[in-house]
Amino acid sequence: xxxxxxxxxxxxxxxxxxxxxxxxxxxxxxxxxxxxxxxxxxxxxxxxxxxxxxxxxxxxxxxxxxxxxxxxxxxxxxxxxxxxxxxxxxxxxxxxxxxxxxxxxxxxxxxxxxx
Amino acid sequence: xxxxxxxxxxxxxxxxxxxxxxxxxxxxxxxxxxxxxxxxxxxxxxxxxxxxxxxxxxxxxxxxxxxxxxxxxxxxxxxxxxxxxxxxxxxxxxxxxxxxxxxxxxxxx
Numbered sequence: 001x002x003x004x005x006x007x008x009x010x011x012x013x014x015x016x017x018x019x020x021x022x023x024x025x026x027x028x029x030x031x032x033x034x035x036x037x038x039x040x041x042x043x044x045x046x047x048x049x050x051x052x053x054x055x056x057x058x059x060x061x062x063x064x065x066x067x068x069x070x071x072x073x074x075x076x077x078x079x080x081x082x083x084x085x086x087x088x089x090x091x092x093x094x095x096x097x098x099x100x101x102x103x104x105x106x107x108x109x110x111x112x113x114x115x
Numbered sequence: 116x117x118x119x120x121x122x123x124x125x126x127x128x129x130x131x132x133x134x135x136x137x138x139x140x141x142x143x144x145x146x147x148x149x150x151x152x153x154x155x156x157x158x159x160x161x162x163x164x165x166x167x168x169x170x171x172x173x174x175x176x177x178x179x180x181x182x183x184x185x186x187x188x189x190x191x192x193x194x195x196x197x198x199x200x201x202x203x204x205x206x207x208x209x210x211x212x213x214x215x216x217x218x219x220x221x222x223x224x
């Protein structure tokens with residue numbers, strides 16, 4: 001079964017501090033994604049990647065960086081965390097199959113509180 | 116970009132009843148997907164229905180797609196308490212998915 005693992009699952013950070021959220025997938029998928037989920041906004045795409053070494057901006061990239069050092073790992077980096085970045089973050093992996101669709105497999109989420 | 120949108124923010128039914136969640140979209144699609152997110156978990160795909168398909172089933176779940184009206188529905192029969200979750204529709208857009216805001220479904224005992 002598809003496996004996407006996120007760490008940490010819960011994090012409290014101070015304003016101005018650096019936060020790194022990590023994601024590991026064992027599906028050998030090319031594509032990986034970082035979303036944030038807030039009440040009333042559904043899932044919003046922050047960054048995504050087509051493969052090792054690539055990162056692309058999603059819909060809300062400001063204040064976030066991403067790193068894809070390998071096929072398996074994709075990190076989301078908050079260089080200067082702000083309270084507005086308090087949210088639940090989800091990592092997902094998938095392989096776009098054209099007409100067959102793009103099924104995403106999600107991790108269990110990382111809850112970040114910035115104080 | 117345009118969103119796939121569920122038509123109801125929240126629904127509530129009693130266990131054993133049937134329920135339908137609707138979704139509309141505003142552009143041509145190659146496929147539309149339904150996901151379920153239980154409390155404290157990430158979303159999980161329920162059904163993927165391609166643009167040349169009109170109906171797809173997965174156990175008690177049935178998804179329909181009407182490309183002429185640009186709408187889809189997800190029906191759940193014989194609901195159970197464990198069906199309580201947020202249901203999302205999502206459409207393909209290149210290498211991404213465009214997500215609706217979700218419908219919260221509550222199954223009451």
